[in-house]
Amino acid sequence: MEAGDNRPPITIPPSGNAKHSLLDSYAFVPAVALKTTAVAVPECSVSEVTSCLDEAITQERRWIEDALPHLETKLTCGDAIA
Structure with a gap:
């Protein structure tokens, strides 16, 4: 089988004794x-660990500040929030 091929479902024998x-x-x-x-x-x-976390929080806040103005307008499929 190749990647992406549909595989047959796995069947388990019926339960019983x-x-x-x-x-x-x-x-x-x-x-x-x-x-x-x-x-x-x-x-x-x-x-x-704390210093890495502080940098990640700073980047996330920057992304939120950039993204919020885009959400006030109607977005189309070609728009990107980066």
């Missing part, structure tokens, strides 16, 4: 363990 189960390769997950007890977590500064 039959039980559906996964194959063992899907149903059983082997246990795992770490071979080390050392954990390295990088330090992070909250101020970095």
Whole structure:
């Protein structure tokens, strides 16, 4: 199948007394363990996130200030609010 091709619908057998189960390769997950007890977590500064958020809020406010005058007039399909 190619991208964009219609695919047939997925059908599930009718419910009844039959039980559906996964194959063992899907149903059983082997246990795992770490071979080390050392954990390295990088330090992070909250101020970095705040500065990015401030810039995003500023850009959004600029967009709103530019868009509001366009909404007072009738828009056509060729108009763009940028």
